[in-house]
Amino acid sequence: MSVHPDFARFAAHGARLKETLELPVVRLCLGLTAVVGALSAIGIAAAPFHLVLKNFYALPWALTVLAATIVLQMGVLMRLDGDASWPAQTIVAVCRRLGDVCALGMVAIVFFCCAHLLQALAACVGFAWQDDLLSEETVRSASSGSHSLPPSMLIPPWSRR
Amino acid sequence: MVAALIWSYQSIVVTLPVLLCAFIVRGERDEMWRLAALLMLGALITLVIFCFMPAVASYTYYGPDPRSVSEFVRQWPLSGTSFLSGLLRIHGGHLDTLDVATINGIVTFPSYHGIMGLILIYQARGIAVLFWPYLAINLVMLVSTVPVGGHYMIDCVGSVAVFAVSVAILDACEGKPSFIARMKLALAGAGTSGSAHDAVAVAVRSHAG
Numbered sequence: 001m002s003v004h005p006d007f008a009r010f011a012a013h014g015a016r017l018k019e020t021l022e023l024p025v026v027r028l029c030l031g032l033t034a035v036v037g038a039l040s041a042i043g044i045a046a047a048p049f050h051l052v053l054k055n056f057y058a059l060p061w062a063l064t065v066l067a068a069t070i071v072l073q074m075g076v077l078m079r080l081d082g083d084a085s086w087p088a089q090t091i092v093a094v095c096r097r098l099g100d101v102c103a104l105g106m107v108a109i110v111f112f113c114c115a116h117l118l119q120a121l122a123a124c125v126g127f128a129w130q131d132d133l134l135s136e137e138t139v140r141s142a143s144s145g146s147h148s149l150p151p152s153m154l155i156p157p158w159s160r161r
Numbered sequence: 162m163v164a165a166l167i168w169s170y171q172s173i174v175v176t177l178p179v180l181l182c183a184f185i186v187r188g189e190r191d192e193m194w195r196l197a198a199l200l201m202l203g204a205l206i207t208l209v210i211f212c213f214m215p216a217v218a219s220y221t222y223y224g225p226d227p228r229s230v231s232e233f234v235r236q237w238p239l240s241g242t243s244f245l246s247g248l249l250r251i252h253g254g255h256l257d258t259l260d261v262a263t264i265n266g267i268v269t270f271p272s273y274h275g276i277m278g279l280i281l282i283y284q285a286r287g288i289a290v291l292f293w294p295y296l297a298i299n300l301v302m303l304v305s306t307v308p309v310g311g312h313y314m315i316d317c318v319g320s321v322a323v324f325a326v327s328v329a330i331l332d333a334c335e336g337k338p339s340f341i342a343r344m345k346l347a348l349a350g351a352g353t354s355g356s357a358h359d360a361v362a363v364a365v366r367s368h369a370g
Binding site for chain 1: 194195197201202213215247248251260267
């Protein structure tokens with residue numbers, strides 16, 4: 001099957017993106033984002049309350065804009081193929097950097113949105129776990145000295161106020 | 162003094178993009194991704210720890226004399242309590258909406274602000290123009306996490322530990338010798354030949370080879 005030469009030239013400019021994806025540090029970032037994303041999805045599904053996600057519509061919009069920018073800069077690079085003039089070379093350098101930033105931005109936006117979500121879910125899990133640990137009996141035994149931890153470690157700040 | 166502490170605490174919204182721009186301008190794509198990776202590793206480790214240690218922070222627990230913190234509160238009303246409304250809503254079981262536009266950091270231990278500051282210093286080490294200002298600003302920021310961020314002092318110690326673990330994980334992922342190993346090699350090299358920088362470069366090259 002023959003590929004249109006323009007498409008082949010366009011795809012060739014995706015090589016930098018491919019090269020970026022092969023860097024160990026980039027793979028680490030993608031892996032961490034996948035972990036955080038999966039944990040968020042599990043957390044939302046398993047949360048014992050109905051959670052409304054507000055303003056999350058901005059996330060797909062931001063990702064779409066960044067992805068479109070990557071495609072556009074690849075298109076510009078294709079158009080400037082072989083042009084050795086300094087303006088063309090400057091635009092090529094700017095486009096390459098723009099592509100790098102957009103790729104980073106896409107990963108970072110997904111990661112930190114999920115991390116924000118996880119933060120709230122982690123607090124729910126943590127408070128539930130602490131409340132369970134800090135049952136009245138535990139606190140009483142701690143206060144009477146029969147527990148290995150000092151009472152100040154066991155009594156949550158909000159109950160001391 | 163109070164203004165400097167408040168400014169340094171909020172400086173992350175400037176220093177982080179500036180460092181990112183510096184990497185972009187210098188064409189240092191790998192360093193840009195390393196910065197992101199360290200921030201992500203720090204965040205993930207922080208979240209895991211936070212699961213086991215959620216807490217309201219020092220202003221709420223100690224309830225300091227309002228006169229002693231009045232200047233902080235006057236200059237920035239959210240001093241020490243910026244995270245509190247969200248955290249108390251979660252603790253009270255009233256969490257029903259998560260708004261990306263308004264959500265704040267709610268982690269007390271370790272201080273993620275502190276982790277970010279240390280990461281910025283570490284990542285700026287290759288850019289002389291930025292390194293010294295970043296060192297100064299972020300060290301002040303570490304101090305400000307207590308009066309401005311409302312953290313306990315131990316939260317800063319936690320930040321250092323999380324930062325060190327994040328760097329170690331990143332180095333391991335990239336197959337680099339650990340930071341401590343690099344320092345040992347640098348010190349050994351400095352004793353025998355020229356500068357410590359040369360010794361580190363030789364050590365890294367020989368490891369990569």
